[in-house]
Amino acid sequence: MSASxxxxxxxxxxxxxxxxxxxxxxxxxxxxxxRTKEHPVMSVLDELKVAIQSFDHIYEARDSFPEVYASIAxxxxxxxxxxxxxxxxxxxxxGHPMVxxxxxxxxxxxxxxxGIGLSVLGGESFLDEAFVRLGFDPIEGFQLLDAxxxxxxxxxxxxxxxxxxVYDAFxxxxxxxxxxxxxxxxxxxxxxxxxxxxxxEEILQVPVYELDRVEGYGNLSLIYVPRSGDDMLRxxxxxxxxxxxxxxxxxxxxxxxxxxxxxSIRKNxxxxxxEVIETIDEDDPEHMQEELGxxxxxxxxxxxxxxxxxxxxxxxxxxxxxxKLIFRHPHVFGxxxxxxxxxxxxxxxxxxxxxxxxxxxxxxxxxxxxxxPRDLPALMKAYKLQxxxxxxxxxxxQIGDVFLKIEEExxxxxxxxxxxxxxxxxxxELGxxxxxxxxxxxxxxADPEEALARTNRKFIKRFRFIEEELKARGxxxxxxxxxxxxxxxxxxxxxx
Numbered sequence: 001m002s003a004s005x006x007x008x009x010x011x012x013x014x015x016x017x018x019x020x021x022x023x024x025x026x027x028x029x030x031x032x033x034x035r036t037k038e039h040p041v042m043s044v045l046d047e048l049k050v051a052i053q054s055f056d057h058i059y060e061a062r063d064s065f066p067e068v069y070a071s072i073a074x075x076x077x078x079x080x081x082x083x084x085x086x087x088x089x090x091x092x093x094x095g096h097p098m099v100x101x102x103x104x105x106x107x108x109x110x111x112x113x114x115g116i117g118l119s120v121l122g123g124e125s126f127l128d129e130a131f132v133r134l135g136f137d138p139i140e141g142f143q144l145l146d147a148x149x150x151x152x153x154x155x156x157x158x159x160x161x162x163x164x165x166v167y168d169a170f171x172x173x174x175x176x177x178x179x180x181x182x183x184x185x186x187x188x189x190x191x192x193x194x195x196x197x198x199x200x201e202e203i204l205q206v207p208v209y210e211l212d213r214v215e216g217y218g219n220l221s222l223i224y225v226p227r228s229g230d231d232m233l234r235x236x237x238x239x240x241x242x243x244x245x246x247x248x249x250x251x252x253x254x255x256x257x258x259x260x261x262x263x264s265i266r267k268n269x270x271x272x273x274x275e276v277i278e279t280i281d282e283d284d285p286e287h288m289q290e291e292l293g294x295x296x297x298x299x300x301x302x303x304x305x306x307x308x309x310x311x312x313x314x315x316x317x318x319x320x321x322x323x324k325l326i327f328r329h330p331h332v333f334g335x336x337x338x339x340x341x342x343x344x345x346x347x348x349x350x351x352x353x354x355x356x357x358x359x360x361x362x363x364x365x366x367x368x369x370x371x372x373p374r375d376l377p378a379l380m381k382a383y384k385l386q387x388x389x390x391x392x393x394x395x396x397x398q399i400g401d402v403f404l405k406i407e408e409e410x411x412x413x414x415x416x417x418x419x420x421x422x423x424x425x426x427x428x429e430l431g432x433x434x435x436x437x438x439x440x441x442x443x444x445x446a447d448p449e450e451a452l453a454r455t456n457r458k459f460i461k462r463f464r465f466i467e468e469e470l471k472a473r474g475x476x477x478x479x480x481x482x483x484x485x486x487x488x489x490x491x492x493x494x495x496x
Contacts, residue, residue: 002080002081002082002083002085002115002116003030003079003080003081003083003084003085003086003087003088003089003116004080004087004088004089004116004117004118004119005076005077005080005088005089005090005091005107005111005116005117005118005119006025006029006088006089006090006091006118006119006120006121007090007091007092007093007097007104007107007118007119007120007121008022008025008026008090008091008092008093008097008120008121008123009022009092009093009094009095009096009097009121009122009123009124009125010022010034010039010041010092010093010094010095010123011041011094011095011123011124012094012095012124012125012126012128012129012195012196012197012220013039013040013041013094013126013129013194013195013196013197013200013220014040014124014129014196014197014198015040015041015043015044017123017124017196018041018044018123019121019123021121022121022123023048025088025090025121026045026048026050026090026092027048027050028088029088029089029090030083030084030087030088030089031053031079031083031087031089031090032050032051032052032053032090032092033052033053033054033055033075033076033079033089033090033091033092034052034053034054034055034091034092034093035054035055035072035091035092035093035094035101035103036054036055036056036059036094036219037052037054037056038056038218038219039094039219039220040194040197040200040220052092055068055072055075058071058072058075065102065148066102069102069103069106070106072103073103073106073107073110076089076091076107077107077110077111077114077116080111080116081114081116091103091107094126094219094220095123095124095125095126096122096123096124096125096127097120097121097122097123098120098122099125099126099127099144100144100146100164100165104120108120126164126195126220126222127144127162129195129196130162130192130195130222130224132196133192133195133196133201133203134190134192134195134203134224136160136224136226136227138160140160140227141156141158141159141160141227142159142160142161142162143156143159143160143161143162144161144162144163144164145161145162145163145164146163146164146165147163147164147165147166147167147171147172147174147175147223148165148171148174150163150174150175150178151178152178152179152181152182152236155178155179155181155182155183155225157182157183157225157227157228157230157233157234158227158228158229158234159227160224160225160226160227161224161225161227162222162223162224162225163175163222163223163224163225164222166191166217166221166222166223167217167218167219167221168217168218169212169213169214169215169217170212171217172191172211172212172214172217172223173211173212175211175223176208176209176211176212179208179211179225180208180209181236182233182236182237183208183225183233184208185207185208185209186207186208186209187207187208187225188205188206188207188208188226189205189206189207189208189211189223189224189225189226190203190204190205190206190223190224190225190226191203191204191205191206191211191214191221191222191223191224192204192221192222192223192224193216193217193218193220193221194218194220194221195220195222197220200220202216211223241296241300242300242314242315245297245300245301245304246304246307249301249304249305249308257301260301260305261305262302262305265298265301265302268298269295269298269302272291272294272295272297272298273295275291275294275295276288276291276292276294276295278291279291281453281457299314299317300314303317324355327351327354327355328347328348328351328352328355329344329347329348329351330347330351331343331344331347368388368389368391368392369385369388369389371388372384372385372388377449378434379434379438379448379449379452380447380448380449382434382435382438382448383438383441383442383447383448383449386435386438386439386442387442390442396439396443398443399440399443399444402436402439402440402443403440405436405439406433406436406437406440408436409429409432409433409435409436410433412429412432412433413426413429413430413432413433416429458496461492461496462489462492462493462496463492465488465491465492465495465496466485466488466489466492469488469491470484470485470488
C-alpha cells in the first residue's frame with residue numbers, strides 16, 4: 001500500500017474564503033506541497049504554522065508548462081508511492097482544483113492507473129469572484145478560455161467570455177491579437193487583477209488595442225469580454241455566413257435564392273471561378289478578396305441546398321476536406337518524410353490511391369486517364385491528358401519531336417483548308433494542331449492556359465493602345481485602315 005493524495009483549492013486569493021475543512025486538511029497532512037507560493041493565502045498558512053514545500057523551482061528548471069506539470073505529477077506520485085501507509089500528502093493549488101489546473105487532470109488519470117488513492121476538495125474559483133466583481137450571470141451564456149491557447153476561432157461574441165492565465169504583457173498581447181481578429185480595435189473589455197483580494201484588487205476597462213499596455217499582469221489576472229447581441233461582431237465568423245445563407249433560402253428569405261437549384265446556378269460557379277482567376281492575373285488583392293467571397297457563396301449555396309434535403313451540410317464538406325488534407329499529407333501529420341515538393345507529391349498520389357482502395361475501388365484497374373474532370377476547358381484538359389499519358393511512357397523523347405508533330409499537324413490543316421475539305425474535317429485538323437501545341441507547353445514546364453492567358457492580356461493592352469492613339473488623332477478604329485492600325489500596333493509592341 002502507499003499514501004494517498006488529497007488535492008485542495010486555496011481559493012481565488014482572499015484568505016477569509018478558505019473553508020474550515022480545507023484548513024483542517026492542511027493542518028493534519030503528513031506533507032503539504034503547493035504548486036506556487038505566488039498566492040495571497042501563503043501568509044495565512046504561515047500563521048497557521050502549516051509547513052509547505054513549493055514547486056516554484058520546477059518552473060525555472062523546465063522549458064514549457066507541460067513539462068512543469070508533468071514533473072510536478074511525477075514528484076507527487078513518487079512521494080505517495082514511498083510514503084508510509086495511511087499517510088496523506090496534500091497538494092494545494094490556487095483557486096479550485098478542477099478549474100484551469102493541468103496537474104490535477106494528470107494526477108486524476110495517473111493515480112487511477114497506479115492504484116494511488118486520490119481525493120479532491122474544492123475551493124473558491126477565480127470564476128466565483130469574476131461573477132460577483134464583474135457583475136454578469138453565466139446562465140446568459142458563458143465560456144472560459146485559456147490565454148495561452150487562444151485563437152479567434154474560439155471566440156463567440158454572443159457569450160460572456162472570461163480569459164484566464166493572463167500571466168504577463170506578452171500573453172496579453174497574444175489575447176489582444178486574437179480579439180482584434182473579431183472585435184473592433186476600440187471594443188471595451190475589462191482587465192481584472194486579484195479579484196476579491198483586499199488591497200490588491202484592480203479592475204480596469206480598456207479598449208482591446210490597449211490590452212498589452214496595462215500593467216500588473218500576474219497569476220491572478222484575467223480579461224473579461226462582455227457578451228453582445230450585435231450581429232456585426234459575428235460578421236467575420238463562418239457560423240454567421242452559414243446562418244445568412246440559411247435565411248436567404250428560408251421561406252421568409254429571398255424569393256430569387258429560394259428558387260435556385262444546383263442546375264440553375266451551375267454556370268455561376270464557373271463564372272465566379274474565372275473572376276477569381278482574373279484577379280490573380282491582375283495581381284489585385286483587394287478585388288481578389290471580393291471575388292473569393294463570391295466563389296465561397298456558391299459553395300455555401302450548393303451545400304445549403306443539400307442540407308435542406310438532409311444529405312449533407314457545409315460542415316460535412318469541411319470535415320471531408322480536413323480528413324482528406326490530413327490523410328494525404330502523412331509527411332506533415334504522420335510519420336512519413338518528404339524532403340522536397342516531388343516527394344510530397346508522391347505521398348499525395350500514394351494516399352489518393354489508398355483512399356480509393358478503402359472505398360472498394362481498385363486503382364490498378366482504373367484507366368490512366370481517369371480523374372480528369374469532363375468539363376475542364378479544352379486546352380487545360382489536353383494538357384492534363386498528355387501529362388497522365390506521359391507518366392506511363394506514352395510520350396516523345398524531346399521537345400524537337402513535338403515541334404515536328406506541330407509542323408505535321410499544321411501541314412494537314414493547311415491542306416484541309418486549301419483542298420476545301422469538309423468543314424468538320426478542317427475543325428478536326430485544327431483540334432489536332434492545338435492538341436500538339438499544348439504538348440510543347442508540357443515540355444517547357446508551362447501551363448498552356450496561363451501561356452495563352454498572358455498572350456490574351458498582351459493583345460488587350462496593345463489593342464487598347466491602338467484605340468487610345470487613334471482617339472488622340474481624332475479617329476476611331478472603325479474609321480481607320482488596317483495599315484494605320486498595323487503601324488500603331490508596331491509602336492505598341494515596343495511600349496506594352
